[in-house]
Every structure is written in C-alpha cells, then in structure tokens.
Amino acid sequence: MADLWKTCTVAPNVLIRNVRLVLPASQKSQGAHPSTPVDLRIKDGKIAEIGSNLTLTGQEIEKDMNGAYVSPGWMDMHIHLREPGFEHKETIETGTRSAAFGGFTAVACMPNTNPASHSRDVIEFIRSRAEAYPVHVYPIGAVTRDRKGVALTEMADMKEGGAVAFSDDGDPVFDSNVMRIALEYSSMLGMPIINHEEDLSLSRPGHMHEGAVSTALGLEGTPSIAEEIMIARDILLAEMTGGHVHVAHISTRRGVELVREAKARGIRVTTEVCPHHFDLTDEEVRKRHFDTNVKMHPPLRTQDDVEAMIEGLKDGAIDALCTDHAPHSQEEKEVEFIYAPNGVIGLDTAWSRCVECLLDPGHLSLETILDKWIVAPRQILSIPVPTLELGSKADLTFFNTDEEWLYTKACVHSKSHNSPYLDQKMKGRAVGIYSKGSFVDNPLS
Numbered sequence: 001m002a003d004l005w006k007t008c009t010v011a012p013n014v015l016i017r018n019v020r021l022v023l024p025a026s027q028k029s030q031g032a033h034p035s036t037p038v039d040l041r042i043k044d045g046k047i048a049e050i051g052s053n054l055t056l057t058g059q060e061i062e063k064d065m066n067g068a069y070v071s072p073g074w075m076d077m078h079i080h081l082r083e084p085g086f087e088h089k090e091t092i093e094t095g096t097r098s099a100a101f102g103g104f105t106a107v108a109c110m111p112n113t114n115p116a117s118h119s120r121d122v123i124e125f126i127r128s129r130a131e132a133y134p135v136h137v138y139p140i141g142a143v144t145r146d147r148k149g150v151a152l153t154e155m156a157d158m159k160e161g162g163a164v165a166f167s168d169d170g171d172p173v174f175d176s177n178v179m180r181i182a183l184e185y186s187s188m189l190g191m192p193i194i195n196h197e198e199d200l201s202l203s204r205p206g207h208m209h210e211g212a213v214s215t216a217l218g219l220e221g222t223p224s225i226a227e228e229i230m231i232a233r234d235i236l237l238a239e240m241t242g243g244h245v246h247v248a249h250i251s252t253r254r255g256v257e258l259v260r261e262a263k264a265r266g267i268r269v270t271t272e273v274c275p276h277h278f279d280l281t282d283e284e285v286r287k288r289h290f291d292t293n294v295k296m297h298p299p300l301r302t303q304d305d306v307e308a309m310i311e312g313l314k315d316g317a318i319d320a321l322c323t324d325h326a327p328h329s330q331e332e333k334e335v336e337f338i339y340a341p342n343g344v345i346g347l348d349t350a351w352s353r354c355v356e357c358l359l360d361p362g363h364l365s366l367e368t369i370l371d372k373w374i375v376a377p378r379q380i381l382s383i384p385v386p387t388l389e390l391g392s393k394a395d396l397t398f399f400n401t402d403e404e405w406l407y408t409k410a411c412v413h414s415k416s417h418n419s420p421y422l423d424q425k426m427k428g429r430a431v432g433i434y435s436k437g438s439f440v441d442n443p444l445s
C-alpha cells in the first residue's frame, strides 16, 4: 500500500488546526458551530475536543488545514471498483484511493464484477480486500445470479455477509416478475433494490441520447422514454409490494417527475443523480467530435433535463448525489464512439462540479449539497451517519469551495483516466479525509 497511499498517516491522535465546521442541513439541530476557524482534537479515533488554540499534547500529530471546511465524511453510494475480475480498469486499492482523494470516506460498489458480486463469498472477499484502506467499502449484491436477470440470488445470505442493497447495475432487472419477487424479498430484509432503469427493447443499440444531436450526427440514440418506462414500472411494483426502489443515476425530466409524484403518494422510491447529468448535455458529443469520454449510460441528455435535475435536487425529488464512477482502460475507450464501453470516472471531480453547478449559481446551499453526500446515501442504505458530535467516531471530510485548480492526468488517482473533465479548470477541492483512524492528505499534484 506504500506508494499509492504515501500521504496517508495512521493517526489515532491528531490535533487538527484551523478548520471551519459545517454540518449537512438535516444535522443542523445538533448545534450551531462557530463560523470562524477552530481546532479539532481526535483522540483514539474519536472527536474529543473542539475549541480555539487547543494545546498540543505529546501523543498527537498536528495538521494545519488553513481554514478549510470540515464536515462529516462523504459517501458515494454508486461506484464501480471492478475487482474481482477487471483489475486492468480499477482495483479495490486504486478505487478507494480515488475515493479518498475525492473526499469520500465511504463508497458502495456495484456488483458487475467477474464473478458478479452475487454470493456471500464475493461480498466477503470485497470487504476483506477493502479492510486495509482508509475508506469504508459497502458492497451491493446482485439481484440475480450472474446479473443475468433470471434466477434470484441468496439475498439474506449476502446481507449476512455485509451487502447493503441489491442491484444488477450495468444492466436493468428487466423481467417484471423477477423485479416483483426481488422487491418482495428485499423488503423483508429491509433493503432497497437499486435499479439501472433501462428498457432494453427501446434503448438498444443507442449510443447517445436520442434527439436533435443524435439525428444530426447520424448516431442511433437511446430515447428518454427507455428510462422513464422502467422508472414507472418500478414505482408501480414498489407500490404493489411495499418494497423500496432506488432509481439509479436518474437523467430525464419526466423520470424526476415520476419520482416526485410517487413520493407524494407515499411510495418508497428514492433516487440519485451524477454530476455529469446536471452539468453536461448531448451537445458534448458533437462539440468534442465523438470523444468517448462523454459516452455513458444513461447518456448525457438535453439542457431541459439538466435543469430538471437541478430542480429535483432543490425540492428533494432527488435524494442523493453519486458519481457512477466507472473506470475503463485507455485501450477500451480509444475506439470508435459506437464501440466504446459506457461510463466515466467521477470521484476526483465530483466536488468541484457541485461547487460550480449547484453552489456558485445559488441553486443549493452548501448544507443541502452536503446532505446529499453525507446523510441521504447512508439513510437509503441503512448505514450509520457520521456527525461532528463530541465523542463520536471521527469520520471527516476536509474541503474548500474556492480553490481553483487544473484537473490534469497527474491529479487522477483512479487506475483509469476516462474523465470528461481532463485538462479543465475546476473550482473547489477536497483537501483530505480522516477515516478509519487514518488521515489522508490530498495535496495538489
């Protein structure tokens, strides 16, 4: 772990100087914090003291954070770690490193590995591999055997092994009866089914969003309705079974409206959105001359959809933020657009996209954005939410909202480089985390 983690220090006792405390919106009742920078003492991995000019004791290391914010640790509930099976794209080590440097102290990883994370063995393998690294890894188990959409997995067994949800992500649970039974079982276990919402009979062989741009470029498109029909079906199945559907990586206006309406009717549906879907549109495919780093599923959609994502984040129709971090090697992405695999990495740039697209234009407050990275994902997955309360386990993210930086290949901590943001100017950066008793510094490389 040496070189990859050279800025990681195992440090149960740390005196962190010069930080501004900020709580996510729903933790506001836990007390007001001073807006001026303070010191924060971590003793035996727990938050022991918060105050001005705290005295350094013999057993502590000292870190000056230069006025950065500190919040409870962020969680990305939708990433692809690729191990086991696709270690040429990412490993648990490189993926957690990318998460740590993006400001995340926890991630949930999708089961489209090889073998698929469809059994307790694979869930336990991922958890044990992740133990050494300073990021909590929560595996998501497959809904069906080999993610083939036919035979249900041993859900209860996977829950025992540490799975936090079920999903066939990468592919939808396409068969409605399989989805119905999966919702019935998972609701008995108190866990959500996270569905990649795609009606394959409508979407294939789509290479981008179906609309004016795909027509102009002569590319076959994936229409919005391929996503919306599956969301509508899953809402009806959730209503019928009483199960909890979590709509993965939502991207269309009508999709958000369906979730909003369902919530108003008391149906157990939640959803998440990725930064690229509230930032970029299908015009990027034209502007960037078929750059495969703007190819993902769901595809980049229209400006109207981008606005609907922001409205959904504002009024709570969209619960959580996530990246859908999906590493692919250079060889896999450096092919013609129609042959390239779907997906982009996103852990490095998630925070700066939130600053530039949500915070700076005044769409969402800092506290509301943090809620969607800290509280919502963990509530959806029934994971304890970290706090800044004295005596609680220190699980912290340090970040700023004003630092300007250039996102170059040298800043990429993932094993793969398939980002739509390479060589672009960014604003706002995660500067470190404290997690699992270790401090990880994120100097700008």
Ligand SMILES: [Zn+2]
Binding pocket: 169, 170, 171, 196, 248, 249, 297, 298
């Ligand atoms: Zn997906």
